[in-house]
Amino acid sequence: MLSEIERRELEDAVKHYPDKRGATIDALLTIQRRRGWISDDTLLEIAQFLEITVEDVDSIATFYNLVFRKPVGRHVAFVCDSISCWIKGCEQVQEQIKTLYNADLGQTSPDGRLTVLPIACLGQCERAPALMIDQDVYGDVTPEKIEQIVEKYK
Amino acid sequence: MERPLTQHIHPDGTTRTLREYVKTGGYRSLQRLSSGLAPKDLQRLVTDAGLRGRGGGGFLTGTKWSFVPMGADAQKPKYIVANGDEMEPGTFKDRVLMEGDPHGLVEGMILAGYAIDAEIGYIFLRGEYHLSAQRLTEAIAEAYAAGYLGKPLPGMGFRFDLHLHASAGRYICGEETALINALEGKRAVPRAKPPFPQTVGLWGKPTVVQNVETLYNIPHIVNQGSDWYHRLSRTQDGGTKIYGISGRVANPGWWELPLGTTAREVLERYAGGMADGVRFRGLLPGGISTAFMTEEHLDLPLDFSSIPPEVGRLGTATMIVLDDHTCPVRFVLNLEKFFARESCGWCTPCREGLPWVARILMSFEEGRATSEDLSLLKMHAKWLAPGHTFCGLAPGAMAPLQSALKYFHDDFERHISTEGCPWSKKSSQQRVLV
Known part of the structure; x- marks a missing residue:
């Protein structure tokens, strides 16, 4: 069931649109911030709140890559792999992450700490290669710097 | 050199508050509205200024506005939408503006709203731009508190409300009709045109979708006039442009320069030339949906009107440089893998064609390609050209491929004759260079 605070956040999101459906993406991201990912049960709760079908919500959830329909680690590392x-050298960055945390693209480290995902151009091209962990962006990343960067994400 | 868009942006990356913004003339343009500048006058002013869409399309802003139904019979509400879904690889100009000077976007949107008599605006922001989201949220709150948003402007009936929508990924959201679907809470699949958004857009109402950088120009045109704006540029297109450069150059970055600046100036004068030990081979002038330019094109004025169509187009003006230590085939493979991944899947040529192109390019890298594969690539460049697909994504994907086949043909041939990538043995050296 949606918690009181989740419900309030969804009510705030809906205010920005002329119909509830408009807030579907906001709703998914809002709840995901609290729960980490969107389970089947969560999907149903959101659908009931928005008064649309669960299939409708799932069609949105599976389209947008920042909505996670599978559990992720405590932190998510997005490796920019655009041009x-x-x-x-983003391939070397990704290789180093794989070596250090035992997680290839699309995988979560065995200790549940880090999920590694590819991401479209992060708009940090003047300080490439770039890496985003949760909401923090890092530029001019080298394989040597990875351990130090990831250190603060326990 | 005048830099109306960026002269006040802090070099240390911190943002500008409302107080600072107002001190340097911010929101002054709104006073001109109450002194008798009608929406039609504003449309004409921006048309005369020669402002063209900075998202890559280069469409005249005033003309775009002119298609919106006006007057008492027009459907209400109308919407103005800022396209802040900056996901074109190699492009980072809108981020610089939104992070550094968020109020410029708010002011530009109020003016654009006034020009088409739209009382509601949305900023459609890509989900990964968390810092932009935070700073825009603060700026919008400040603008509401100061009365620029949410209540009638002094002496006028016009009132504007502004919302921020943080998206959840997918490159296709940058296509304006896909963006409208995304904003309505649907899958970001493009819509058929016509009808165009100016008449049937967001929730079926008249809507104008404009790039972030375009909107930043409008307050300056209102304050300083169209003649001044024209004089900023070296060519017939008005104004300045944020040019950027990335890749193996000495000093990657961005600069606000007169429209019509050449790629050579950006590369040599501003970016300090190529990085040590590598040589220039080509560049994509504005994101990855533009065609390669080579040495012979470096002195072309880069704007929306001066580049011959057979050479290409400006796109976003944020260049990506190909150097001689990077394999052009693998470079294009990276681009096509991106496009294949980001296809929305709606139409067959794009959904099936782009992964096919990526697989063929992979076969070159793995030494399995034959001359037949080369012909197949050339055919795809035709099959996925404009007119064969539902939207511009796949045709955009063919621009770098087709031009690479032209300028780097020998490199493709070498992959066939040597049964592999001539650069792959150099890859260990490449790492040292990075």
């Missing part, structure tokens, strides 16, 4: 970061 400017690729030229500057």
Whole structure:
């Protein structure tokens, strides 16, 4: 069941649109911030709140890549693999993450700490390669810097 | 050199508050509205200024506005939407503006709203731009508290409300009709045109979707006039442009420069030339949906009107440089993998064609390609050209491929004749260079 605070946040989100459906993406992201991912049960709760079908909500949830329909680790590392970061060595960055945390793209480290995902251009091209962990962006990343960057995400 | 858009942006990356913004003339343009500048006058002013869409399309802003039904019979509400879904690879100009000077966007949106008599605005922001979201949220709250938003402007009936929508990923959201679907809480699949959003847009109402950088220009045009704006540029298109550059250059970055600046100036004068040990081979002038330019094109004025169509188009003006230590085939493979991943899947040529192109390019890298594969690539460049797909994503994907086949043909051939990538043995060296 939606908690009191979740319900209030969803009510705030709905105010920005002429109909409840307009807030579907906001609703998914809002609840995901609290619960980490969108389970089948969560999907149903959101659908009931928005008064649309659960299939409708799932069609949105599965379309947008920042909505997670599977559990993720305590933190999510987004490795930019678009052209400017690729030229500057994002493949080596990703390899190093894999070596250090035992998680390939799309996987979560065995200790549940870090999920690693590819991401479209993060708009940090002047300081490529870039990496985003949760909401924090890092530029000019090198394989040598990874351990120090990830250190603060326990 | 005058830099109306960025001269006050803090070099240390901190944002500008409302107080600072107002001190340098911010929101002054709104006073001109109450002194008798009618919406039609504002449309004409911006048309005369020659402002073209900075998202890459280069469409005249005044003309875009002119298609919106006006007057008492027009449907209400109308909407103005800022396209802040900056996901074109290599592009980071809108982020610089939204993070550094969020009130410029708010003011630009109020003016654009006034021009088409729209009382509601949305900023459609890509979900990954968390810092922009935070700063825009603060700026919007400040603008409400100061009365620029949410109540009638002094001496006028016009009132404007503004909302921020943080998106959840997918490149296709940048296509204006897909963006409208996303904003309505649906899958971001493009809509058929016509009808165009100016008549049937967000929730079926008249809507104008404009790039963030375009909107930033409007307050300056209102304050300083169309002649002044024209003089900022070196060519017939008005104003300045944020040019950017990334790749292996000495000093990657962005600069606000007169429209019509050449790629050579950006590369050599501002970016300090190529990085040590590498040589220039080509560049994509504005994101990855534009065609390659090579040495022979470096002195072309970069604007929306001066680049011959057979060469290409400006796009977002944030360039990506290809150097001689990077394999052009693998470069294009990276682009096509991106497009294949980001296809919305709605139409077959795009959904099936782009992964096919990526697989063929992979076969070049793995040494399995034959001359037949080369012909297949050329055919795809035709099959996925404009007119064969539902929207512009796949045709955009073909621009770098087709031009790479033209300028780097020998490199494709070498992959076939040597049964592999001539650069792959160099890859260990490449790491050292990074």
